[in-house]
Amino acid sequence: WCKTCRKKSPELLNLHNKYKENDFVIIRIAQDESTEKLWEKAIEKDKTGVFLQINDTSNSISSSYSIKFIPIQI
Numbered sequence: 001w002c003k004t005c006r007k008k009s010p011e012l013l014n015l016h017n018k019y020k021e022n023d024f025v026i027i028r029i030a031q032d033e034s035t036e037k038l039w040e041k042a043i044e045k046d047k048t049g050v051f052l053q054i055n056d057t058s059n060s061i062s063s064s065y066s067i068k069f070i071p072i073q074i
Contacts, residue, residue, distance in 0.1 A: 001039040
């Protein structure tokens with residue numbers, strides 16, 4: 001839902017559309033439970049509901065992949 005992440009949405013949608021037939025999956029991870037409604041509104045407005053959306057409020061995914069800041073592409 002953050003401005004920096006949403007700025008990438010059109011590029012990610014293009015990648016999704018280009019490679020979705022090749023089992024290409026985009027996973028978006030949020031880390032802030034208090035902004036869940038803003039996140040849901042951004043998904044609807046940006047039409048990014050085709051991506052796998054995860055709210056990692058425990059930061060367990062981020063810890064597993066050593067993610068120190070977001071947004072990040074891995």
